[in-house]
Amino acid sequence: MAIQEKLATGRGKYTPGYPNLDTGPVDYEDSISEEFFQAEREAIFKRTWLKVGRMEQLPRNGTFFTREFVGLGSIVITRHTDGEVYALHNICAHRGNKVVWQEHPTNETQGSARQFACKYHGWRYGLDGKCTYVTKRNEFFESLPDDELAMPQLRCEVFAGFIFVNFSQDAPPLRQFLGEKLATELESWPFEKFTNHWSFRTKVKGNWKIGIDALLEWYHPAYVHGRFLNTNVAEAEKLVPPMDSYHYDLFTPHMLTSVPGPPLLKKKEGSVGPAKRDMNWAYRLFRAGLFGPDDVREDLGHLTPNRNPGNVQSWSNDQYWLFPNLSVQLWGRGYYITYQYIPETVGTHAYEVDIYFPEPKTASERLAQELVVDSTIEFAMQDTNTVEATWSQLNNRALQTFHLSDMELMIRQFHKVVRDAVAAHQAGSEK
Amino acid sequence: MTTTVDTSLPERFRALEPWVADWDLATRVERYEKRLTKTIDELQDFYDAIAPLAEEAIAYLDTRDVNALSGEDTRLLRLLYSMIMVSYPVNIFKQPRIPDSGAAFFDTAVEPAL
Numbered sequence: 001m002a003i004q005e006k007l008a009t010g011r012g013k014y015t016p017g018y019p020n021l022d023t024g025p026v027d028y029e030d031s032i033s034e035e036f037f038q039a040e041r042e043a044i045f046k047r048t049w050l051k052v053g054r055m056e057q058l059p060r061n062g063t064f065f066t067r068e069f070v071g072l073g074s075i076v077i078t079r080h081t082d083g084e085v086y087a088l089h090n091i092c093a094h095r096g097n098k099v100v101w102q103e104h105p106t107n108e109t110q111g112s113a114r115q116f117a118c119k120y121h122g123w124r125y126g127l128d129g130k131c132t133y134v135t136k137r138n139e140f141f142e143s144l145p146d147d148e149l150a151m152p153q154l155r156c157e158v159f160a161g162f163i164f165v166n167f168s169q170d171a172p173p174l175r176q177f178l179g180e181k182l183a184t185e186l187e188s189w190p191f192e193k194f195t196n197h198w199s200f201r202t203k204v205k206g207n208w209k210i211g212i213d214a215l216l217e218w219y220h221p222a223y224v225h226g227r228f229l230n231t232n233v234a235e236a237e238k239l240v241p242p243m244d245s246y247h248y249d250l251f252t253p254h255m256l257t258s259v260p261g262p263p264l265l266k267k268k269e270g271s272v273g274p275a276k277r278d279m280n281w282a283y284r285l286f287r288a289g290l291f292g293p294d295d296v297r298e299d300l301g302h303l304t305p306n307r308n309p310g311n312v313q314s315w316s317n318d319q320y321w322l323f324p325n326l327s328v329q330l331w332g333r334g335y336y337i338t339y340q341y342i343p344e345t346v347g348t349h350a351y352e353v354d355i356y357f358p359e360p361k362t363a364s365e366r367l368a369q370e371l372v373v374d375s376t377i378e379f380a381m382q383d384t385n386t387v388e389a390t391w392s393q394l395n396n397r398a399l400q401t402f403h404l405s406d407m408e409l410m411i412r413q414f415h416k417v418v419r420d421a422v423a424a425h426q427a428g429s430e431k
Numbered sequence: 432m433t434t435t436v437d438t439s440l441p442e443r444f445r446a447l448e449p450w451v452a453d454w455d456l457a458t459r460v461e462r463y464e465k466r467l468t469k470t471i472d473e474l475q476d477f478y479d480a481i482a483p484l485a486e487e488a489i490a491y492l493d494t495r496d497v498n499a500l501s502g503e504d505t506r507l508l509r510l511l512y513s514m515i516m517v518s519y520p521v522n523i524f525k526q527p528r529i530p531d532s533g534a535a536f537f538d539t540a541v542e543p544a545l
């Protein structure tokens with residue numbers, strides 16, 4: 001019996017188990033309407049915790065990096081001399097110049113500094129954003145306050161080494177927003193041991209939610225990625241695990257899906273044999289494939305009791321979806337990936353893929369990482385191209401409603417959570 | 432004329448010397464760009480040249496301290512990275528670019544020094 005058949009549990013459909021999710025067609029106006037996009041920015045992106053980076057990007061006191069968020073603004077994240085992490089609006093209290101940038105004002109930058117000096121008239125700021133020096137101060141007037149001048153702070157909290165900011169002063173604290181279950185399950189992963197880091201960025205012509213949709217279901221792999229599995233689509237279909245072999249947990253507004261994967265290669269004994277133009281031969285040579293390195297490091301402690309909460313057979317990874325735009329994927333073979341989708345306009349988003357391994361101890365361990373990274377990016381390129389193809393057509397409104405299968409329940413949930421958040425915000429602000 | 436140390440590989444892998452000029456590349460971006468400048472026949476030629484030596488090269492590199500590789504050893508490691516970079520085109524796509532990827536491209540913002 002093929003492993004895929006063995007994985008089937010016959011448990012039946014998932015969606016009906018979530019009574020708040022109906023099973024009818026879904027309107028995609030939320031992904032194409034300019035008006036909805038503006039409402040979504042107000043209701044969600046300006047008042048929800050957003051990941052902006054990791055603590056490894058602030059290795060010492062006095063280090064900083066900037067993030068450029070189209071439509072939300074430029075932010076400076078700093079680690080002050082007291083070790084505190086601050087997020088600051090990147091704006092000068094004098095006449096509004098962008099304070100921190102190098103050469104090209106729209107490019108992100110990083111470095112270390114004792115303080116920031118505005119390039120326009122030389123006002124200076126501490127790493128907590130407080131203005132420490134006004135050049136030619138005696139030329140100003142009594143209205144110039146003594147101690148309120150600052151690059152304004154945003155709320156900033158760190159969880160499991162991830163740095164989050166919130167543009168709103170009213171939002172609940174980060175941990176409360178994440179919820180105890182998600183926080184505990186994620187926190188048990190030793191993120192700090194995974195410092196061999198690759199970061200990939202691209203701009204995608206499509207609404208950010210259409211981008212996320214492409215990673216929320218296991219319906220498409222045989223078709224979009226078919227050639228990786230088998231050039232014959234009918235054969236490729238058989239290689240994708242059946243729907244009921246996945247674990248889904250929709251704890252609104254966040255979600256988890258756990259995914260089965262192929263078994264590890266047997267321990268290496270002897271030679272892999274003569275060279276072949278065959279990817280399976282290459283996988284055996286480099287001891288890795290799309291699901292990660294096969295020689296799993298025992299020293300990382302990553303297989304904690306919190307992994308694989310749904311008891312998935314032949315488990316491969318836990319994919320946590322942190323509302324609104326971040327996925328943290330913990331892989332059993334000893335690495336993790338984050339995917340983040342940052343809206344820029346209704347029809348464009350920035351897409352960031354970050355892959356983290358432990359520091360390799362040997363060349364072969366490093367080569368296995370390289371193969372996993374290459375595989376991940378080859379797949380991701382097919383996905384982004386499909387997203388652009390989808391959005392270009394959705395945008396025409398030739399069809400307005402679409403049919404989602406049980407395999408697509410996370411998409412149903414995701415769009416509903418977004419629509420509900422917008423509706424709740426609008427109801428609140430109309431009062 | 433002497434070949435400078437800068438273009439050589441460890442003794443046992445000198446047969447790969449002709450591939451150093453094209454494929455001894457420090458970053459993934461450079462490797463991907465190189466892949467796109469080549470025909471599938473050229474990618475296959477490189478793959479067919481390095482694949483029979485790859486297992487031995489990995490075993491050899493594993494006898495070294497990965498954090499203190501010599502110039503020669505680093506070059507060999509980079510040729511293996513390049514082999515990985517061409518392996519999907521050669522073994523699956525039968526063309527340099529992944530099918531249906533169109534204009535899709537990822538910028539590399541961060542990658543390990545080695």
Ligand code: FES
Binds near residue numbers: 096
């Ligand atoms: S705008 Fe910054 S010092 Fe004038």
Ligand SMILES: [Fe+2]
Binds near residue numbers: 214220221225379383
């Ligand atoms: Fe995909």
